[in-house]
Amino acid sequence: MMKKSRLTTDKHARRSPCPVACSLDIIGDRWTLLIVRDLYFGRSRFKELVASPEKPPTNILTDRLNRLVAHGIAEKIASNDGTKHLAYKLTEKGFALAPILEQVRDWGLEWIPGTEAKIGERSA
């Protein structure tokens, strides 16, 4: 049985109707936006996502991908290498997170010493 996720957007379980609170119930953790970042930059296979510099634990990665799909932020697609491996891509709802990613990136670059954005990544 899959562990019940702590995060929910069940309307009756919402903490409030505040859009910030409801959004954080979906994306408010240390990993979700990093996975969105990787999907945004074109990683799609589980093995690509698990190879991310932050080394997401596989159980967390699996949980977050399932939640992204459940919330319509990502969708499962056929792998483009002809194998039966699953892959993921962002939906329109997922791509709409790009401005949040940009602002989080910019705040980090401005206020956290030693951070650096990669050159040549997909322009947001």
Added chain:
Amino acid sequence: MMKKSRLTTDKHARRSPCPVACSLDIIGDRWTLLIVRDLYFGRSRFKELVASPEKPPTNILTDRLNRLVAHGIAEKIASNDGTKHLAYKLTEKGFALAPILEQVRDWGLEWIPGTEAKIGERSA
């Protein structure tokens, strides 16, 4: 002894130099940006923050306020009611989170049915 926070920005403990990852190590949870939201809108006393619509548990609120202060996002100030109660306000680094809040709010309003932003709140 205070419980060691799971979240850190100790440079040696960083997951990567990515500004998104490093920012999420500070603000990547369900509560921190809500507290920043409340401070932004002028709540300053603990009792005001604990009365937030999302009802933050007091232990979480205490932990997050300490972390915000430790990271220079908020600072302790004298309460403006003449009592010795502590109050908090955002620093420049904290106010710089406003664009993130705005984008999170806008994404929620656009993509999560039933969310609503309050009228007459401080314009970000």
